[in-house]
Amino acid sequence: MFRSHSGRAILGLAAAAALTLSAAACGSESDETSTGTASLPSASADTALAAKVPADIKAAGKLVIGTDSTYAPSEFIDTDGKSIVGFDVDLFNAVGQKLGLTTEWQTAKFDSIIPGVGSGKYTVGVSSFTINADRMKEVNMISYFSAGTQWAAKTGATVNPDDACGKKIAVQTATVQADDIAARSKKCVEAGKAKITVDQYQAQSDATNAVVTGKDDAMLADSPVTAYAVKQTGGQLALLGDIYDSAPYGYAVGKSQTEFANVIAEAVKALIADGTYKSILDKWGVGAGAIGAPAVNPQA
Incomplete structure (x- = not known):
């Protein structure tokens, strides 16, 4: 994680x-x-x-x-x-x-x-x-x-983990992923692009649900957690990009x-x-x- x-x-x-x-x-x-x-x-x-x-x-x-x-x-x-x-x-x-x-x-x-x-x-x-x-x-x-770390979004979404500027992204509070997305948002701003809106949740289940319901555009979490979440949503979510770090x-x-x-x-x-x-x-x-x-x- x-x-x-x-x-x-x-x-x-x-x-x-x-x-x-x-x-x-x-x-x-x-x-x-x-x-x-x-x-x-x-x-x-x-x-x-x-x-x-x-x-x-x-x-x-x-x-x-x-x-x-x-x-x-x-x-x-x-x-x-x-x-x-x-x-x-x-x-x-x-x-x-x-x-x-x-x-x-x-x-x-x-x-x-x-x-x-x-x-x-x-x-x-x-x-x-x-x-x-x-x-x-x-x-x-x-x-x-x-x-x-692995990303996921609604199936069919066009979110790019390497360029999520201007997107709303869900993470669990106090995770490595929260630090990860904060650093990505900083790079967006430094490049003159829109910041990433980072929504932090105490429970990973709430972060996942925020993407399922459309409140957020994507999420990132530990790779086994993200893969399991995608499986459990019955096709509502899909994995984005490769596992890293x-x-x-x-x-x-x-x-x-x-x-x-x-x-x-x-x-x-x-x-x-x-x-x-x-x-x-x-x-x-x-x-x-x-x-x-x-x-x-x-x-x-």
């Missing part, structure tokens, strides 16, 4: 993208967190890894995870209106299983998750965070997936939790080795983002 992402929607992207703006808006008002647990994938526990879990985390017995549940297919609210599902959820539930720990998922605004990890509110932040230098100043990050997603844990970060990286490696990792990514159609060597605070 690239995203710096948000959360707390009642509707997941899959549902909200095809609904009216008013329907999507019902999931984007409250700042309160909610909890949800997806069904766990079948990963076997690893006693050697479980023994490496720091004592305080082992004593708690569970991982409290902050996530922005508006980002299908990464993390979003299931059709029951409460369970948090997605490939991020399945994969990190499997990490928890490897470490002999249960998981408790809490919906939060995207830009509140890393501060929440820093304060101890969450044990881990799992929300399609693109690893970058600024985030690694605040938390330890463990790579587990790779994604780029690929970078790793990372799990976020506290700066003082380097030992635990290394254990998480080992757990992801174990899931890659036993095939669980591939099966989860393939289930969600995001196998193209698989990586082979998870790392703690990888350098760009």
Whole structure:
């Protein structure tokens, strides 16, 4: 992603993208967190890894995870209106299983998750965070997936991502894409062209819906998110241009939790080795983002 992402929607992207703006808006008002647990994938526990879990985390017995549940297919609210599902959820539930720990998922605004990890509110932040230098100043990050940015617009639209001057573009607040479009707008102005009107939304589902309803001309988000949104809108949206700026997603844990970060990286490696990792990514159609060597605070 690239995203710096948000959360707390009642509707997941899959549902909200095809609904009216008013329907999507019902999931984007409250700042309160909610909890949800997806069904766990079948990963076997690893006693050697479980023994490496720091004592305080082992004593708690569970991982409290902050996530922005508006980002299908990464993390979003299931059709029951409460369970948090997605490939991020399945994969990190499997990490928890490897470490002999249960998981408790809490919906939060995207830009509140890393501060929440820093304060101890969450044990881990799992929300399609693109690893970058600024985030690694605040938390330890463990790579587990790779994604780029992708644009989409109404099917048949003539928006050019490389020349969107004068257009209205939707992005999620605090994401890498928000920085991307702001820089593009600045270049438009410097070239004597009309600025890009940037509409920022707390929920990615609302950004997608703004394009579906015609409020905005196009959107940009992480490549798996955009591809999933296009699929779920049943032909109302189409992809624009190529995927660019690929970078790793990372799990976020506290700066003082380097030992635990290394254990998480080992757990992801174990899931890659036993095939669980591939099966989860393939289930969600995001196998193209698989990586082979998870790392703690990888350098760009």
